[in-house]
Amino acid sequence: MHRRSFITLATLVAATIGLAVPAQADALADIEARGTIKIAVPQDFPPFGSVGTDLQPVGYDIDMAELIAEKLGVELELVPVTSANRIPYLQTGMVDLVISSLGKNPEREAVIDFSDAYAPFFNGVFGPDTVTVAAIEDLGGYTLGVTRGSVEDLELTELVGDDVTIQRYEDNNGTISSFLSGQVELIATGNVVAAAILERNPPIRPELKFLVKNSPCYIGMNKDEPELMAAVNAIIADAKADGALEAISMEWLEQPLPADL
Amino acid sequence: MIEFTLWDILRNLLLATRWTILLSLVSFVGGGIVGLVVMFMRISANKAVATAARAYIELFQGTPLLMQLFLAFFGLALLGMTVPAWLAAGLALILWTASFLAEIWRGCVEAIAKGQWEASASLGMGRIQQLRYVILPQALRIAIPPTVGFSVQVVKGTALTSIIGFVELTKAGTAVTNATFQPFTVYGLVALIYFALCWPLSRTSQVLERKLNVAHHNH
Amino acid sequence: MGYQLNFGWLPQYLPVLIDGIGVTIYLMAVGAVLGCLLGTVCAWTRALGPNWARPVVVAYVELIRNTPFMIQLFFIFFGLPSLGVQMSELEAATLAMIVNLGAYSCEIIRAGIQATPRGQFEAGASLAMTPFETFYHVVLIPALQRIWPALSSQIVIVMLGSAVVSQIAAQDLSYAANFIQSRNFRAFETYIVSTLIYLVLSILLRQVLAGIGWALFPKRKAAR
């Protein structure tokens, strides 16, 4: 068995070392040639993206994706992703853009590029009435659920002490389920997300404890795609100017866009 | 806001079950074809070919299906292929299924007594002819129950594809849970649907096995 | 721009991987020992136990064997709290492993018991042993010896299946892999490394199980 295993290992290692692959050249040209744009959207993150009774994604991010496809004059293909895998989706070329309430941070900026902001997002820590915390320092001894790889995850991992247990779930489904089933006492997520959950009358109510960060959402795309970047930023600017973005905000967030976006 | 009735929940789960069934069929048929090739390689007289098949089986049986799915998903894309979730899922499941079916079938071929090989060789048959006319017809009979039994593992294996974003029964279950806040009901229903898919296969396998055993003892 | 494989992150995240390996080994060890114990009790019940208990065991075994491990896990972790049964992710993962292996090993061990010649039961009885004493002292060890290879394979399969527990945030090896790839954005390389670790673990596990078999059953021949 030793010999057999060694051969397997050797084969696999050899196969992986010899691997180096080119990525595509001009993403915008590709999209136009294809006539389809593939956009990663969330389906577990209301109100940015969640499923209706027909399991089709709906929400702020989906409307934004539709807007972009429409302006580019191409067909839209929605690809549901999770927080954890949306960047690999982009890196591996499975999608052209990520519109998935994506926040900006230095780690991410090292591997992908960001457009201008297209949606406001304040993340914070939420929990039921029975838990009294008002700041990061109060979190000691509590168990906090976050979605792995989200801005909240990266941010809080830096800020909290060792006495706080952070449970990281694969996707927002897991994070929200763990909170609603009482597996974690607190969750960190977006204020609008918590609001959307509250609206559905959950068994445990996620009330705002404190805000962590103002972290607006950006559209993510692969590095070094200036044409695509320019086109996307132009569409966002136009949408801000002509009120299209305002309308999306009113529909999903039920509030106007903040002036500084 | 959106309200789900029990019927909405069940309807969505059943609709998603279609994809579970389709993916199971694709994986099983594809895995069967690849598995047959691997099995022939595994029993080949050529040492290098047999070793390659053994390494293949060792690799796919010795690592988690979940990791294989991730690797197929992200690895294929790195090779320059843009793969949708269903394709990566199908490919990984086919390769995984093949490794198990190849071993199951090899066991069946090797269960045929040596005398059968020798008898057919003494009649002047070549190795392929021995397999084709003497060994495989006998092996096929004993291979059916474990093969049907393994199909249950394939159906259950498709649940993992939800993690790479393929929307089948399990993924629909998590999505619906999140929209309804009723994990007990939803996962209970999901489990029942899987049971309804798998149990008939398990039973068939058990019944076939019993029949085969009885037939064996009567010889 | 070409995609170059990059393993430069490995030293930085090695402690995370090692923690994950520890949890995976813990899950496997506890799951295997208690799972086989549960399986043995269930196998005894099904083959020789009281009549009323047999359908209960059959229902348990069939239910577990015909539903995906991940759904069992979700049901235990997310579903049971609505019945007031709450446990940590590691407890839920451990329980799911035990329950899962219990069902599979029950069937395997039962096959081993059924292959026991009737004379062994009768010899035990004629020496005034009770059915349970006969089972424990006479039937069990040769039965386990008969099915040890099958049981070992099943334990390896369940160990590999444990990769799914990361879905409820149990911090095993697959959780470590997911965690690292959400930080280093090197998904493919991270999964390659963790897959290789799993491969090594499964090979080691098989060696350990073969060793246990060798120590437990010094005599190679069992009654058939």
Added chain:
Amino acid sequence: MSLITITEVKKRFGDNEVLKGINLDVDKGEVIAIIGKSGSGKSTLLRCVNGLETINDGSISVAGAQLLPGEAALKALRLKIGMIFQSFNLFPHLSAGRNVMLSQMVVKKTPKPQAEEMARRMLDRVGLLHKFDAYPDELSGGQQQRVAIARALAMEPLGLLCDEITSALDPELVNEVLAVVKELASEGMTLLMVTHEMRFARDVCDRVVFMHEGRVHEIGAPDTVFSNPQTPELKQFLGML
């Protein structure tokens, strides 16, 4: 005084009545051979006496212990009478010595040193002390059967039931087992044995029972039964017709 009392015992397997009312008393120290065609019910009778089969009618008692359903009653019965099987039924995972020790320790709660001492004595009695640590698959058939006898004797039974104990043996191994049984008989052990060894039955037994179609067809001293059979069935069985 009778050790084993069998009264009007009937046993059915489905519609097939195998024992049709058996009466037999075995005295203490008596050696009885049961002969008859296969299917005449002789093995079933022996198995009933050890409680391996339930009986449909009648009663069996061994030294005051009644055959009744229930673990406690069966245990009491089986402590009084041992059984030796055609197929030895040694426990394959235990050495010869351990085979002999096991039931003493489990059933009688004999401490290990005493059980081991007893095992050595019993193995010595059947001439196999040197095989104490050998496993069953390292022993010949005749040796295995002698270990089985030692195993039964170690429980200190009042009598032994021997169910065709030489039928599974190669011819050259039969005598070593019969010699042990003969030795037991001469020491006064009560023996009820089903056998095909007519010579042995004639030489060693006090009485011979001929069973035919589920009944005791003839019974008597060996000389009478073998030299002067009364019924045509026995004559035919003995090859005298």
